Amino acid sequence: MSQTDWSGRKAPDLAAIETLAEAAFARLPEGFRALCDGVVIRVEDFPDDETLQEMGCESEFDLLGLFRGTGLAQGGGALHLATGQFPNMVWLYRRPLLDYWAEHDETLDHLVTHVLVHEIGHHVGLSDDDMAAIEAVAEA
Template sequence: MSGEVDWSGLRAPGLVEFEQLAHEAFARLPELFRQRCAGVAIQVADFPDDEMLDELGLESEFDLLGLFRGVGLAQGGDPALLQTGQMPNMVWLFRRPLLDYWAEHDETLGHLVTHVLVHEIGHHFGLSDEDMERIEAAAGEDDRSQ
């Protein structure tokens, strides 16, 4: 059958590939949005740590796909004015929960990573859901054939 995928040689992306996928998703976001993200680091880990789970009152490490940590612009944070000892603003993406979610839903992994990335960065800016949907659409991620 033409166009059939040979799944026998495919594997889930590891941390390095997942980080590359996240950076590619970020690069597709509108330029103005990316410029305003100066100082926000993107980190990928297999799972959130216990501190993150406790902070959010979550019991399972599979309950969290991504997390913004830091002082967002909506809370008066300015990445150029980091306080002594203050960690830079970070967006965390959690590979294993994202892969689990992906396996259970009808969307591409690229779309899912972009969605979570935009949502978490949206916390930094204090954006509405409608604003985040427009940014995702501008990134071209509504095409689920990727």
């Protein structure tokens, strides 16, 4: 097994994580993606202070991703936006993702896919078992 030369490598930037998220989304089952019409996926370095406080986080590294909006089970979706209402959004947080990745034995692609499916699952109202099945299809 050859070793990778890490001497010239840098941590993945926001654009790299966004590319991983877009590729993960494209691998999701078509029916699942159809339920995500209008959902915006954003990548930021960290959650903002308001989000950290609202979620009860002790550290800015505690939150890997977040769904914000009105889930389908609550009548949300692109066709149901009220005037002035933000679209449903999935946030992926780069630095917490990288920190988690560094401490665990899984690929960054797997981690981004897992968090993306989990957060979209909140929008759709899926069970953990349903999300695991969708994730398995995306990684096949």
